[in-house]
Amino acid sequence: MALVVGDRSWRVFSFPDPVDEVSARLVAGGVVAMAAVAIAFDLRPLTVVIAYGFVARVLTGPTLSPLGQVVTRVVRPRLPVPPRPVPGPPKRFAQGIGAILSVTAAALALVFQQWTAAQVLLAALVAAASLEAFLGLCLGCRVFSVLMRAGVVPARVCVRCDDLWRAGASPDRSGVPDRNRRVQQSR
Numbered sequence: 001m002a003l004v005v006g007d008r009s010w011r012v013f014s015f016p017d018p019v020d021e022v023s024a025r026l027v028a029g030g031v032v033a034m035a036a037v038a039i040a041f042d043l044r045p046l047t048v049v050i051a052y053g054f055v056a057r058v059l060t061g062p063t064l065s066p067l068g069q070v071v072t073r074v075v076r077p078r079l080p081v082p083p084r085p086v087p088g089p090p091k092r093f094a095q096g097i098g099a100i101l102s103v104t105a106a107a108l109a110l111v112f113q114q115w116t117a118a119q120v121l122l123a124a125l126v127a128a129a130s131l132e133a134f135l136g137l138c139l140g141c142r143v144f145s146v147l148m149r150a151g152v153v154p155a156r157v158c159v160r161c162d163d164l165w166r167a168g169a170s171p172d173r174s175g176v177p178d179r180n181r182r183v184q185q186s187r
Contacts, residue, residue: 015088016061016088017087018088020086021084031125032129035123038122047106047109053067054098054099058096087158101121144158
């Protein structure tokens, strides 16, 4: 489905592949800030905003995500850092985990009046998003890799991710294994 505004057209229900890791880390930083503020200041309605952002990013990448739009259109273009492309499917999977946690937190906080349980889930989001934002460690991407190795996620979902974390794979800065080096070494 395409969204046309003026002379611009966007595919609405698509996820970018590859993803700029710098943008992903900036979005994660925004999630850390929002979730920490929700916990610290008892802002239960903010859980809905966080949940909407995750669901929007899973379905459309940054297209319908306000945080994604601010990062990709305002913040990222102003940073003098080169793009770092990484495969999109693991990032989408990670956003899906965030969507499950944040939607559950919103339901616990606002429907079931279980704010403490919601805070625990928000704290888990803060922890995982902090690892992504500050250390570049995407837990959801790691889980995606394990699921690929176990055969739960078929290799066709992300050909570039296939065996990314297997022994002998040498990911370059883009996170894509250097298959040519492995093929040459095996000869």
